[in-house]
Amino acid sequence: MRRKTTWVAIIGWLAFVGTGIAQDAGDVPHKLVKTSTVQSSSVASESLLLPIKCDQDGKVYLQFMGDPMAPAEDTKSVTRISRKAEVDAQFALKDASLGDQYTGRDYAIDSDGQVAMLAETPEGYTVVRFDKDGKFKSKFLLEDRLRPFQLALFKSGQLLIAGTETPSEGAPERGAVPFTAIFDESGKMLKEVSLEDDKQFTKGALEGDSRYVPSGNHNTNRAVTLGESVSGEDGNVYVMRWASPAIVYVISPGGAVLRxxxxxxxxxxxxxxxxxxxxxxxxxxFADSKEPLLIVANAESGKVEGTYSANLELGGGLACYSTEEVTFVGNKDGKLALHFAQLQ
Structure with a gap:
């Protein structure tokens, strides 16, 4: 069995709080003002796994940990939650006939609400695709050279997958080397994408820099494993590396790094x-051990346009962002709740 991804579980609810961090002199973070809360009548407030995602209709996608004491990797489905905080659809790996041993990883949503999920099996990593109603469509096995951590969908149906090279007994350091590529719908790799800062991240991981690897472990790279890849409305994919400052690459369907x-x-x-x-x-x-923060920037220039903090009423799982509204996943009286807020 391949080495499992370390995912972050939300145990309880970490809330945004006020902070004095500023982007420029005199720039004080704005508050997010809650406008409404919708409580589920049927969905219990359970522990969740990051990331929490959202589609263009404002519906929320979650991975629940059925047993709070189970390993964080033990998730095998994605649940879509409507804006009324009720289950709208479920995308379950059991429908893909993967055998008895499989584990869910990252997932992605396209502009039509269709879902792709990464699954780890004894045979390797598999991409499983579902239609917008949760019906299984197709699957394919990825090449052995890649250990995937995130995926995102282009409008054409092609996928971008970000991960690291696969470590081995003879070359464990390969797990520190980032690997990003574009695949077609059958799993054929179309193009490997080179990102300029990945050499720096590789060097840091191999040298044991604690920002990129746990102590004594040089066969992984947190810049990749804790990053995220998201499909944009402009047809491109945005790949974020886990670094401070955050680095986001904009990649075209053809594999060009646009900016x-x-x-x-x-x-x-x-x-x-x-x-x-x-x-x-x-x-x-953004988050550290104390105070999370939301920073909004122009997607063309990267210029910061707003910095936001929030209050304890909003819950801790930021699920959706639009220029008009943000949605948090929280807990109310033991039930799942969606908290809606405006950016002031």
Whole structure:
């Protein structure tokens, strides 16, 4: 069995709080003002796995940990939650006939609400695709040279997959080398994509830099494993590396790196937690051990246009961002709740 991905579980609900961090002199973060809360009548508030995602209709996609004591990797389905906080659809790996041993990894949503999921099996990593109603469509096995951590969908149906090279007993250091490529719908690799900062991230991981690898472990790279890849409304994919400042590459369907955005929270301990896109804006949720922050920037230039903090009422799972509204996943009286807020 291949080495499993380390995912972050939300145990309880970490809330945004006020902070004095500023982008420029005199720039004080704005508040997110709650406008409404919708409580589910049937969905219990359980532990969740990151990332939490959203589609163009504002529906939320979650991976639940059925047993809070189970390993964080033990997830095998994605659940879509409507804006009324009720289950709208489920995308289950059991429908893909993967055998008895498989584990869900990252997932992606296209503009039509169709879902692709990464699954780890004894045979290797498999991409499983579902239609918008949760019906299984297709699957394919990825090449052995790639250990995938994120995927995103182009409008053409092609996929971008970000990960690392596969380590082996003879070359464990290969797991520190980032690998990003574009695949067609059958799993054929069309183009490997080179990202300029990946050499620096590889060097740091191989040297044991604690920003990129756990102590004593040189066969992984947190810049990749804790990053995120998201499909944009412009038809491109945005690949974020876990670094401070956050680095976001904009990649075309043909595999060209169109531009690089650098979003700086101005505090090294702040690391990007999630990435959102809406109407020409990039929104990144940063967090450290104390105070999360939401920074909104222009998706063309990377210029920061707004910095936001929130209050304890909003819950901790930022799920959706648009230029008009943000959605948080939270807990109310033991039930799942969606908290809606406006950017002031």
């Amino acid at each position: 690089k955005l650098t979003i700086d929270p101005h505090e090294e301990e702040m690391r990007p937690r999630s990435l959102f896109l809406s109407k020409g804006r990039v929104a990144i949720q």
